[in-house]
Amino acid sequence: xxxxxxxNWLGKKVYVKCNTDNLMRDLKKLSVSQTGTCWNKIIxxxxxxxxxxxxxxxxxxxxxxxxxxxxxxxxxxxKAVFPGNFLKDDV
Numbered sequence: 175x176x177x178x179x180x181x182n183w184l185g186k187k188v189y190v191k192c193n194t195d196n197l198m199r200d201l202k203k204l205s206v207s208q209t210g211t212c213w214n215k216i217i218x219x220x221x222x223x224x225x226x227x228x229x230x231x232x233x234x235x236x237x238x239x240x241x242x243x244x245x246x247x248x249x250x251x252x253k254a255v256f257p258g259n260f261l262k263d264d265v
Contacts, residue, residue, distance in 0.1 A: 176231070176238040180205050180218065188244065192231070199227040205244070217245040 178201065180188040188208045192201055202213040209216070218225045220242055225234055236242075 176236065176240075178231075178236060179239070179241045180244040181241060182209075182244040182246070186244075194232040194236070195230055197227065198225045198229055198231065198234070201231065202227070209244070211246060215247045217247050219243040219245060 175191055175193055177189055177191050180190060182188075186209065188205045190201055190204045190208075192204055198218060199213070202216045202218065205216065206213045220234075220240075223234075225242075
């Protein structure tokens with residue numbers, strides 16, 4: 175069993191305990207209880223490497239006490255609306 179630190183660099187640090195034969199998807203699902211977001215909106219990275227959901231922790235050589243970067247993915251259907259960017263259909 176390993177303990178992984180997921181840091182979002184905004185002051186939120188999440189410690190997750192899991193096995194090395196768990197999927198990255200399982201690591202995301204365990205971190206959801208502390209972050210409060212959906213597991214499919216979370217992106218885990220380490221030095222420009224984005225971890226895929228179907229790989230296990232052992233494949234990425236994730237060890238005890240390792241620090242991962244936690245990012246939040248923007249929704250697929252949401253679009254940013256700025257002042258002056260309105261279309262006639264939006265009004």
